[in-house]
Amino acid sequence: MxxxxxxxxxxxxxxxxxxxxxxxxxxxxxxxxxxxxxxxxxxxxxxxxxxxxxxxxxxxxxxxxxxxxxxxxxxADPRPRDVVVLVTKEHHCLSELLVRHAFGELNATIRAVVGNHEVLADLTGRFGIPFHYLPHAGRSRAAHEAEVLAVLADYRPDYVVLAKYMRILSPGFVAPYANRLVNIHHSFLPAFVGASPYAQAHARGVKIIGATAHFVNEQLDQGPIIAQSVIPIDHTQSAREMAQAGRDVEKIVLARALQLVFDEKVFVHRNKTVIFD
Amino acid sequence: MxxxxxxxxxxxxxxxxxxxxxxxxxxxxxxxxxxxxxxxxxxxxxxxxxxxxxxxxxxxxxxxxxxxxxxxxxxADPRPRDVVVLVTKEHHCLSELLVRHAFGELNATIRAVVGNHEVLADLTGRFGIPFHYLPHAGRSRAAHEAEVLAVLADYRPDYVVLAKYMRILSPGFVAPYANRLVNIHHSFLPAFVGASPYAQAHARGVKIIGATAHFVNEQLDQGPIIAQSVIPIDHTQSAREMAQAGRDVEKIVLARALQLVFDEKVFVHRNKTVIFD
Amino acid sequence: MxxxxxxxxxxxxxxxxxxxxxxxxxxxxxxxxxxxxxxxxxxxxxxxxxxxxxxxxxxxxxxxxxxxxxxxxxxADPRPRDVVVLVTKEHHCLSELLVRHAFGELNATIRAVVGNHEVLADLTGRFGIPFHYLPHAGRSRAAHEAEVLAVLADYRPDYVVLAKYMRILSPGFVAPYANRLVNIHHSFLPAFVGASPYAQAHARGVKIIGATAHFVNEQLDQGPIIAQSVIPIDHTQSAREMAQAGRDVEKIVLARALQLVFDEKVFVHRNKTVIFD
Amino acid sequence: MxxxxxxxxxxxxxxxxxxxxxxxxxxxxxxxxxxxxxxxxxxxxxxxxxxxxxxxxxxxxxxxxxxxxxxxxxxADPRPRDVVVLVTKEHHCLSELLVRHAFGELNATIRAVVGNHEVLADLTGRFGIPFHYLPHAGRSRAAHEAEVLAVLADYRPDYVVLAKYMRILSPGFVAPYANRLVNIHHSFLPAFVGASPYAQAHARGVKIIGATAHFVNEQLDQGPIIAQSVIPIDHTQSAREMAQAGRDVEKIVLARALQLVFDEKVFVHRNKTVIFD
Structure with a gap:
């Protein structure tokens, strides 16, 4: 840099x-x-x-x-950024980041992966990255978030990446990582806020679906948008097939957004981004 | 055909x-x-x-x-469809349809144009199409709609095209033209329902905007989607510039949707379309 | 401006x-x-x-x-640019420019249209623009070009737009209009240089076609590229249907390129453009 | 299936x-x-x-x-297809295939990877797939191809995937795998045939670059096209940056083409494909 x-x-x-x-x-x-x-x-x-x-x-x-x-x-500090990635069960965004990281293409160091499920531990391990399994079952949201925050505190990451982390974060979790918490939302925001956007898109009969990478703020899916992309779909695709097709878009949009962020090309002003691409 | x-x-x-x-x-x-x-x-x-x-x-x-x-x-009847176009002040969609019609590319006959403003009368006249100026000012919605319906009744169109007609239609207007009333909405539905979608998109800081052609039903902007398209935007564009850029998308999406409809390639089932493109 | x-x-x-x-x-x-x-x-x-x-x-x-x-x-001179448009038989690019011009959206004044066929005289006349019919039949290339250059000399345009003008221009014609002569080529250059690009694209079985707006220099289709755009196609489309679909791309790409040129956002350096969009 | x-x-x-x-x-x-x-x-x-x-x-x-x-x-045989992947040094296409394979998303079994360089052996090994290092240095083309064909013969793959395999194949290699040899070409064919397409694209100043997945036949880069995709670029990108951006397109296009092929959605007729997507 x-x-x-x-x-x-x-x-x-x-x-x-x-x-x-x-x-x-x-x-x-x-x-x-x-x-x-x-x-x-x-x-x-x-x-x-x-x-x-x-x-x-x-x-x-x-x-x-x-x-x-x-x-x-x-x-700006010329060193690569330190990053922790949060995941649940879906692998495609994490895979994309691990592969880029392994080949020195991420302009960041993935210090650790944290999962509320264990299914991605094996993949993470193949790339020699520590995986922390922190199940949410049987814990209150506050207790679970405290555990995740404790792991984050150990790594002191510059950025936290939600790579299909399917838990809603409380304001108390988000606040200390203002403008440093990047999420990939599996829809073309603000079209289908919230859960099951592909099911929503299928029910509405849209002809295009997309994905949105954004900073997280205190309102779900309302933070500053960094990057978006879309693909055309048609009536022949089920909601499940739309989700499959959407994954390719999600991972590329997330990777592109992170590249912009890690290269310090993104300013945040109010609830919008200014991006010098 | x-x-x-x-x-x-x-x-x-x-x-x-x-x-x-x-x-x-x-x-x-x-x-x-x-x-x-x-x-x-x-x-x-x-x-x-x-x-x-x-x-x-x-x-x-x-x-x-x-x-x-x-x-x-x-x-299907092999004759071209008869069409009446409803407009307000913006010319781009009407221009697109008049030009295609003039060169035999529409697979439909534009029988007349109806405007609640008079600004597009001159353009329409240049192409030799009757223009009916039916101002809404000083009339109730019901009275104005009755006047428009009376003109439509004269032409008995197969389809009515809302080419940037900026009036909300009542269910009584829509019902007799079920699945025969095509609208172009200046956003990527369902992202920005309602008025001023470009202002909404600008305020939200989205990176992509789009347009949606759809059949009109009784709920505003909720009818079956026929075609959608998008263009990328960035922080440098004002809401006004986004609207300008959006017009090129709108007119092409509307023209493409009408081509599908006039070629009988669109089935409507519940609130969705099945399109054999 | x-x-x-x-x-x-x-x-x-x-x-x-x-x-x-x-x-x-x-x-x-x-x-x-x-x-x-x-x-x-x-x-x-x-x-x-x-x-x-x-x-x-x-x-x-x-x-x-x-x-x-x-x-x-x-x-830069703040006045709108003066433009002469050269056409043959296809209307779509000329229609696009005439409509934008009529509504003050071109940032240029169309002073005249010159055609080597007469079919677009009627359309041009509807918009109150002079049309010069200069047939090439029975004339040498040199003689025909001299006639066109004489008409251009009368108008002294800042730019000459080749809006589907299907004649190859000699270096002597091009030289005085260096970087002021804009062409729309009906293919995604450099994929299908020369005539019948849609037939070439169909024969090759490509899955995407496009259009290219570029400055004209002495080598056919080799000048600096200003704008390009593409659309997906598939095996079901004949070369003729591809040409139809391609026209929507051509006219929008040409209009976008001209907007960049007329707004003085395009620098030419060697055989490339630097565009501040 | x-x-x-x-x-x-x-x-x-x-x-x-x-x-x-x-x-x-x-x-x-x-x-x-x-x-x-x-x-x-x-x-x-x-x-x-x-x-x-x-x-x-x-x-x-x-x-x-x-x-x-x-x-x-x-x-069609309902079993997943058997595949061998040929690579050189670039990892992105192989990574994409290995990750999809690891999560059961490829509808094919990667039996082995063959490389004329050794750099991708480590990545391949992380996913538990055999890697055969067959250097071409010091061997005639015929001798090297014979070695590769011998390895292929052991696995008897239904398809051979050239995932950025940067060696030109002789007709004798291609013939036994007619319509079963899929290549990803790092350009929007037929725009930049041959080597260094990004350098060519940069030199020509194009505004869009792309990638093409195609069956290989006896003429370099001339086989039936399966899938293509593009991304916009501008003057600020060097040939090297264009290549970086192009990799995301390449890997997604290759993966999409293989999905079509493995799902038996692609017919080859003469030098074109008919694809039931």
Missing amino acids: PNLLLIQSPDEPGLIYKITAVLFAHGLNILRNDEFVEPEGNVFFMRTEFAGNPDAGALRGALAAALPPTARVRL | PNLLLIQSPDEPGLIYKITAVLFAHGLNILRNDEFVEPEGNVFFMRTEFAGNPDAGALRGALAAALPPTARVRL | PNLLLIQSPDEPGLIYKITAVLFAHGLNILRNDEFVEPEGNVFFMRTEFAGNPDAGALRGALAAALPPTARVRL | PNLLLIQSPDEPGLIYKITAVLFAHGLNILRNDEFVEPEGNVFFMRTEFAGNPDAGALRGALAAALPPTARVRL
């Missing part, structure tokens, strides 16, 4: 000039630059890949002096 | 054999045949294009004798 | 800083900015929408002083 | 009737039926899923008596 500068700031005239002046004065060369101004909130977003060896403290100081006081400036 | 036989029947063993036996005995040659059995309701659908000059009465009689008593058998 | 600054320059450190410094010094506020550095040729492209009332001469002078001597700087 | 009847025959009137009469007489119930008549060659294709316990010999005999003498009739 190259040097990365991420800025979110109230907009005002001359921001690009002021920022690039600081970079120029520090002898840093811009390789790629993306900006966007959200017109409604008048918020400025900028992501800059640059070459050179900056004195991070001096650079941050100079930028702070040049920018509005409420601007957020971040020099 | 070739000879067309359309059959919807409770399923039972041997139906294809019995039907094709009747066609063979009448010296008719099958050019294309499509069947489907809806597994839940155990309903059999068959659409057969055939060559030959059948005695329609004899053919119908023989089929009735061979099929279950509740089977519906239809020999 | 807002104020637009278009810069193409050899890349060097600090370019964004230097350009934005000039804009800031002239009291101009950047609304949207896009840059790209082509890594192979080390070429810098920048498109800037800005607010304010610049003294064009002073701004150009200041930019020239700040940039490498071979940089090309352009302040 | 249900009972499957596959028929390819010269077309003549009454074929569907004659075939379904035989099925009806044998007490077999049609679950799904697809037919197609290739109009150019006047060839009839039919794929019938049926319920019941046929006497295969009697059924074949009755069909042979009812059909033209050159008709080909096949009762």
Whole structure:
């Protein structure tokens, strides 16, 4: 990963000039630059890949002096992100992530997999990743979440990925991982919120189905959308066949969303994403 | 249009054999045949294009004798369908239909256009089609609908097309045109039911928008879906720009749906379509 | 159209800083900015929408002083582009452009339509646009092209659009309109170069067909690609049905490409385009 | 897999009737039926899923008596297909197949993997599949192919899958596996035949890239196409990034093509496929 500068700031005239002046004065060369101004909130977003060896403290100081006081400036850590994956029974998203991870394509380190069922332990083990089986049966939601949180605390992941984790998370679970918890929802949100979206899609007779990768917030399936994709279907497909077809979409959408997130190309603003793809 | 036989029947063993036996005995040659059995309701659908000059009465009689008593058998009229188009202010769907009609590509005859605004009268006139301006201002919904229904009654159309007609229709309007009233909804149903779907999509930050052509039934935007299509969008597009981009999708989806309907490729069963594309 | 600054320059450190410094010094506020550095040729492209009332001469002078001597700087003319459309017999692309033009959606003025057949004169006339019928029969290619060039000379268009103009153009015709001559090719280039691409696609049994809008250069179908799109097909479609289905793709791809060109979002570099969409 | 009847025959009137009469007489119930008549060659294709316990010999005999003498009739073997996969260095297609196989989603048994490089031995071993390392270095093409053919002979696979096997096969290798050798080509054929299609696509500046799964015949990349898919790209992507993005398309297209092939939904006729999807 190259040097990365991420800025979110109230907009005002001359921001690009002021920022690039600081970079120029520090002898840093811009390789790629993306900006966007959200017109409604008048918020400025900028992501800059640059070459050179900056004195991070001096650079941050100079930028702070040049920018509005409420601007957020971040020099991204060049190390791969640490990730824990939560799963239930379906393998396709986890398989996709494990394979990419095994071949160095994920720009992240999968530290562990946590499952509320045990069926994916064998697959995980084949790739040499620790699997934590934390069954929810016989436990309260709070007790089960506390156990999962405890495992997460051990790994201190940058991101938690819900790879077909079929449990609804309480706000208390979500809060400490704000904008760091990525879910794949098996529908083209907001079309079929909640459970059994393929059954819903089949009952409604839609001609296209899709999948949505999003950050999780306190309302089920309502967090900022990162990526979506669709496939055409027709009347000949049962709800079960639609689910099968949908899995290929789900895993690719999740992988693409994670690539954007791990490459620091995603800003979250209110309930939406700004993505410099 | 070739000879067309359309059959919807409770399923039972041997139906294809019995039907094709009747066609063979009448010296008719099958050019294309499509069947489907809806597994839940155990309903059999068959659409057969055939060559030959059948005695329609004899053919119908023989089929009735061979099929279950509740089977519906239809020999489709080979003439193009008669159509009336209802519009408000947006031109893109009407333009698409008028151009296709002018060049003989619609497999239907546009008998008239009815608008609750007058802005599309000029366009319609350029193509030599009668335009009826029936403003809704100052009229009750019932009174306005009665005026529109009166115009429709004059033309006795096979189908009524809502080409961005931005009025909600009452059940009394819809009922006599069951499965003959086609609407284009400017969203990927059921994602954004109701008004201002692009504003809704923008507010939700979705990454894909779409359009849905469907038959109208008594519940707004809930009728059987005929065709859907989508395009990708991103954070840089305002709700207005999304609407602009969406128009290209809307007009193509509507045109494709009408082609399927006018070619008698669409069966309606409960609230879904079976389409032999 | 807002104020637009278009810069193409050899890349060097600090370019964004230097350009934005000039804009800031002239009291101009950047609304949207896009840059790209082509890594192979080390070429810098920048498109800037800005607010304010610049003294064009002073701004150009200041930019020239700040940039490498071979940089090309352009302040885009805010007026809609003037366009002449060349056609043969197929209507769908011309219809699309005429309808968009009639409703003010083209960001260009269609000054005239030129046809080597007369069949589209009626359609053109319905929209009040002059139609020049210049038959090629009985004329040499050179003589016919001279006639077309003479009509073009009268209108002095910014762009010439080949809307299914089925004549191969000689280099002498193309040269004066370098990067100003847009063609829609009825295939997914470079898959089926030349004539009858749908017949070629059918013979090859492909499962997807497409269309390509591109600038025309001296080699047939080899110019810089602006936009492409595709649709799935299958074995049931004849070459003629594929052509029908392909027309919807062609007209939308052409319209989208022209929108990009007319909005000055397309840079041409060697034989490729850089597009700030 | 249900009972499957596959028929390819010269077309003549009454074929569907004659075939379904035989099925009806044998007490077999049609679950799904697809037919197609290739109009150019006047060839009839039919794929019938049926319920019941046929006497295969009697059924074949009755069909042979009812059909033209050159008709080909096949009762498909309900067992999963046996497959050997050939690979070089890239893992993504093999990974996809191994994962699907491990979870019983392939409708085939991967008997072995053969690689001309050793890098994928570890991955293959994790899934408990034999890996045969047959390096080509220092061997003539003929000698190397003989070694591969010898391994194949041991497994007697129904199909051989080239999962990014980067060696050109001689006609002598291909012939015994006619219509049983499936390749994934990393381009949208016929756009970029041969090696380095992504480099070619990048050089040409295309806006869409794709992948093609096809049967292999004696001419490189010219065999019958089974499935294709595409993704949009733009000027910001290097040839290497295009290749990365293309891998997701390749593996899904290959998996989809194999599903069609293993489910006996693909007929090959001349150099094209008829697919009952």
